[in-house]
Amino acid sequence: MTLKTSSRSQSLQRLLSCSCLCLICLLAACQGKKDLSPSELDALTADGIGSLQTYSFDIAYKALSTAHAQSATTDPDYIKITYCLALAAWHKSPPSHDAIIEAKQHLRSVVEMSPDSKWAASALIDLGRIDEVADFNADETDVPSAQAYYKRVRNKFPNSEYSAKATLYLAQSMIQDFDKPSTEAAAQLLVEEMKAQPDSHWLSTMAQFTAQIYAFYLNNKEQALTYYNTAWERGFPRAAEADLSLWQYGLLAQECEQDLLAAKVFTEIVQKYPRSLYGTLARERVRQIAVKYPDAEIVVPTLNAVKVN
């Protein structure tokens, strides 16, 4: 019962805030462009972007639509607002054909107006994603068009983080049909990008994804191990699931009869991830390998206790 009273004050605040936003939007709509003061426009933009950052795409869309309509193309934030509006249109609920068309228009205008910027590189990748992925059940995909966008990013922004990301998506789009030549080409593309950008923060993602392609799409587990090792050395992209990645790496090593490598990987699980569910199985595997290779003098690791205090 007491919740209702607090709810009332919160509702009132929210109502007032929404009313102000609506009033600004309404005034802007009635009186045409450039009627908001710069500070009002800044506030509206900040509201919109803030909503976007908290996944409130519908609210973001309303605010950013108004901010976009009120901004001059010469405004320093115009490109940013246009890009954010595109994201809001893309992800707002319910997804629709019209919203997707609108998102694409905004993304294209970002590319046209600021072709060398980070916003343009991001917009091109997003255009690719929109074409590649069905955003609602009846949404038709256009993978060749998506690939063209990814290639454009690779050409326009070579040896950049954008190029690495575009390469990942391009490779992903090439393996979807399980066609072997195309899948091999995808893996090769990633290998070349890794060579070109050994310091990219996408390197471990590229390496582990390449390992996945070799292991599960091309059934070449030996080759997968090479890239798994790179991902391990650089830190797995999903650090929170590092023990799971190591477990997979160790099993693949055993499948390739590289038991000593497997023992090293399994030992890492036991020693470094005491909270891993795989600790016992990993230790048992090391124990079996130690028996199989007595000369290797493998030390069977001890499972650490899980401390709750």
Next chain:
Amino acid sequence: MKNIFSKFNTNWIAIALLSGTFAVSAVRFYQISGGGLGSIDDSNVIRVVHWQLEPGFRESLQWAIDQYNELPEVKAEGIHVEQSPISQTVYNQFMNVHLISGTAPDIAVNGNKLSEGNALAKFYTPLGSYTEQPNPYNAPKYQKPGLSSEMSKYLATSSWQNTFFDGLQGGYNNTLGDYYGIPICTFGGARMFYNLAIMEEVKAFATAQLQLTPQPDWLQRVWRQSDNPDGYLPKQVGIDWLHSDHIPESLGELFLYCNAVQAYARDQENNYLVPISVSKSDANDIALAYRTSFLSYNWEAFSLETGASLSGLETLAAYDKDIWNFQSPQIIELFKLWREFANFYPTGFLGLDREQTQRRFVLGQAAMIYTGAWDAPGIFSGVKTRDNAADAFEIALSQPPLPRENERWSKYIKFRVSEADVRGGVPFAINQATPHFDRALDFLRFLTSHRINEAFNKRSGWLPVISGAEASDAMAAFSPVAEGLPKNISLNMFSNMPSAILNAWTSNMKLFLTNELEYAEFENLLNKTLYNGQIGMRRAWIFGLQKAVDSSRGYNRTTSVEHLNTLLGEEDSEQREVAITYLNLTRDEGVRIRRWWHQNNPETPFPEF
């Protein structure tokens, strides 16, 4: 007169009752809305909502809240924290309505269905940026006296996140890559509770029965020997155990004890006494503690992706390829073990709830109960405060025992399930719409400071969540044990399945456990569902793909937001973007599921509606 009554429509009584209730509610609402019932300025109240109604929790939380409300700076601001416990049965509905309407409380336990996936980020505040700093309430002036200088320094200088025993994993959302909850306690593993008073009586009874010639049927059934391969344990081992004062230390001894309790109850004509108190909740079903051992027997052959968690679709694919079936010895034996246990459960256990189950044990009408740390304080205090002090009894706790060599099922059960991944529980999240974010955050820091968290959990009888905080002696038995199998390598027909398969499994399993369905009929009924073209395995693939596609839309949104954060220069978003992009790459549009299908059925297109 008769005529008047015959014309009276009894529906008017219902209408009058409804009207009266409405009027009372309206008056109460008016009173409360007007602030007539409280002296505190409502705009300065921080409300904390949770569903932990277990004995001791609310009182302990209230103690922590009172401590916080008494802080001079909190008093000076006029801020007041209040808790509102809500029953678990309506918690989801309550939170969903209030989150959507923007009227949710300031702090709430997250985890309701609405706030899954990136909807969590829509309603609750990401806390990652606050967890990197030390918790100010772990500063030396707030610490409890007597801490070692090493611990004192650690608490004072470590990031808030690193003061949690699990590194705050209990509040971490894998998909969103941020912390959306601050857990305040730990559940630990589930344990068997033994009523030692009953055990003493039952052992005395069983020992006397040993002297009978011939031994009674129930004892003869228990001994595992060449003419009784379904016996549980070797005779001499069982006799030795009955003469000892130990609780069951092997599965064979546990089954001997269950049989003995049942025989004792019959002998005493006690219709209420059962070996194990069980409810409809899986958390009480001791048989499930052994399920993974049976169902993970050939996990490498079932897996379509080496090393990944085994999914329901892989289970079905392996079934379809006859890698396993209901004639596999491991499956048959699991069902036998399950039914053996069910024979020791109370009649109608599938209709009992947690409270009824707990009460049965507390009242001495069950020799054992299997449950988690969350029920322990209620059980301990219930037993201690029996109306008649003579009815109180001692309790012993242990993990479910494993079979020894030469005992039944020793071939199949080598490990328990690992508890290594146990995380902090009751994760409190901060509502995005709260006007008191700073204070709400401050309260959670206070509640998870070493001194307060230790005292709070000691009072509530739960395990603390902060490193170095001491648990009450009674709770030490619930500390997680790492040794064991990962639960995600088990065949899985019981989650993430289309409703028809799930229902076929669960409803027929209930009938099987209650001896209303034989195993062959169970298999037959399940096969009918699995091979039904409309609702069976084919649909499971379609269902699985649709779920994966829906998830990938969620990943897409998260990727967009994290990339935007990176573009805007936000720290840490780059790593989150990398993590979520990897999920996008490996699971996009259900590519993994389509690959599994392609791998198993290279010539057949993916099923469609």
